[in-house]
Amino acid sequence: MLQIRWHGHSCFTITDGSTTVITDPHDGKSLNLPPPPTEADVVTISHSHDDHDSGADRYDCKILREPIDTTVGSARLRGVECWHDDQRGKRLGTNIAWDINMDGIQVTHLGDLGHYLTPSQMFQIGMPDILMLATGADIALAEDNATLLSPKVIIPMHYYTPGIDFPFYHLKSILDFTDGKDNVEQVGNEHTYSRADIPYRMMIHVYKPPRKQR
16 A cells, blocks of 8 residues: 655655655745655655755655666656656756556656657656646646546645745646546545555545645
8 A cells, every 4th residue: 555645845755664755855944834754765856946856965865866767665666757848848957757656556746747748758657546747837738748648546736835935936726726627535634545446537636735834
């Protein structure tokens, strides 16, 4: 079984009880969020912008910054190179989509994907059971890429949450993504998945965002 906890923005803990993966760790302070935990066996970084790796130096474990294929403990990790913009990275640089396979479940974290996936990238990513998808910028693009990958569960990330300090552009809210959809489930701040529990029909799992106590 996999347990997933959201630490705000694009940072998650994914664990099967023996191996722990943390994605895109922020430092907490710069986004006005609680800092994520530092207990991990491996950290994945989608790209080098501060809101995705400002907390990386807090970890004493393997940190993956290049699109490699590797195994850490019980986790098989594969990075697929893509771009943060629709000009092959000329404006905002590269981005890595990370496949994280644990306990027979594929979790794919798309980072800040800024373009339509190419057939080659789709082939490399494969068929995610769970897709972590940035929905705070271009919602139409996010939805189209989700359609291309056909996950069973979408976990929205990188959108406006109460108290977040994100000065770079106006983040859209979760309602901008979920309004009018009938396949939305609120799952709290963490949720557990098993191979047998993966839904047949695509579901959107909305996690309760962390909020810094003032």
